[in-house]
Each structure stands twice: as C-alpha cells, then as structure tokens.
Amino acid sequence: MRRQHQKLAQLDRLDLKIITALLREGRISKVQLSEQVGLSATPCWERIKKLEKSGIIRGYHADIDLSRLVNISYFRVEITLNSYSMAAANRFEKTVKAMPEVIECEAVLGGLDYVLKIAATSTESYREIMENLLDEEGMDFDFRTFPITKPVKSFSDSSVIELIETMDI
Structure with missing residues (x-):
C-alpha cells in the first residue's frame, strides 16, 4: 500500500509536460515547446510564466x-x-559552502550527516581538499569516499510526469 503524499501545487498534465520538456531542454523555443505539449504558443507561455x-x-x-x-x-x-550539535552543523555547512571544490552538499538522515560531491583534478588533489577541510578550526568528522566512475542518470534525465504518478498524487 502506497503512502499518500500531499500535493503542494495544483498542476495539470500540461504543466507537467512543460516542466519535463524544460528540464530536458531549457533552451527549447516557445514554438517547439508549445508543439511538444499540444498548446498554442500564448497559453503555453502563460503557463511557463x-x-x-x-x-x-x-x-x-x-x-x-x-x-x-x-x-x-x-x-x-x-x-x-x-560531536553533532547545531553549532557544529552550522560551522560545517558554512565551511563547505565556501569551498568551490564542493559542488553539492546535502544534509541527510540516518547513520551519517552529509553527502558531498567534490570535484578534483586527481586523487591527490582530492586528498588535499579533505585534509584542508579537516584542518579547519572546529572540524571533527569521519568520512568515507566513493570515487565516481561515470554518471548513469541525472535529474534532467527524469520524467516529472512519471515521478509524480508513482507518488499517487
């Protein structure tokens, strides 16, 4: 039995088609987009706005x-x-936000606190980034590293319509 989720916005299938098309091709022309979703250009543009x-x-x-x-x-x-505390979490978040090599940071629940995505020119460069982070004042954390071998799927490869339909909203 699926858990029911609260719908946050009132969108119809045309809105979802527009979102999916723009997610895949942000530079699509208004004419192409309106043809793809089955609307004339003006109503399509009004929905985008x-x-x-x-x-x-x-x-x-x-x-x-x-x-x-x-x-x-x-x-x-x-x-x-x-030693998790709000002060430690805020200090960590402020520090990683200032690091250009940290290209993603997400706070998570469970047995760990954050998942980062770091860009580096080599494993040596990555090691230096992590050593510098650990050397920051007040930083006390354990970490596990997973080198990424290839991207398999990103959010832009997803269908918003299919995703929402699986949530039974």
Whole structure:
C-alpha cells in the first residue's frame, strides 16, 4: 500500500509536460515547446510564466561538461560529524559552502550527516581538499569516499510526469 503524499501545487498534465520538456531542454523555443505539449504558443507561455512566478521553475541553467575544460574527477563523500550539535552543523555547512571544490552538499538522515560531491583534478588533489577541510578550526568528522566512475542518470534525465504518478498524487 502506497503512502499518500500531499500535493503542494495544483498542476495539470500540461504543466507537467512543460516542466519535463524544460528540464530536458531549457533552451527549447516557445514554438517547439508549445508543439511538444499540444498548446498554442500564448497559453503555453502563460503557463511557463505562472510556473516561474510560483517558484516551481527556479531558473534556467546550462549543463556544463567540466571534463572538456579541465581534467576532473568526482568523489562522493559521506560525512559523519563526531560531536553533532547545531553549532557544529552550522560551522560545517558554512565551511563547505565556501569551498568551490564542493559542488553539492546535502544534509541527510540516518547513520551519517552529509553527502558531498567534490570535484578534483586527481586523487591527490582530492586528498588535499579533505585534509584542508579537516584542518579547519572546529572540524571533527569521519568520512568515507566513493570515487565516481561515470554518471548513469541525472535529474534532467527524469520524467516529472512519471515521478509524480508513482507518488499517487
């Protein structure tokens, strides 16, 4: 039996088609988008503006392949703060937000506190990043590292419609 989730926004299938199309191709023309979702250009554009105004569409971004700019490797890192407190968590979060090599940081529940994604030019570079983080004043944590060998799926590869339908909303 699936748990029922509260729907936060009143969207119909056309809105979800627009979101899915923009997620996959943020630079799609208004004409192409309206054809893809089955609306004329003006109603499609009005829906996009409504989705932007409501904050559902937060922005439009380029998908940059950093490996074409620099030799780069990615590492997932599980972090467990040794003496968890709000002050320690805030200090950790403030520190990683200031580190350009930390390209993602998520607070999680369970046996660890954070999952990071770090970009580095080599394993040696990664080691230096982690040593510098550990050397920061007040930093006391354990970590496990997982080098990323290849991306398999990203959020932009997902169908918002299928995702929402699996949630029985």
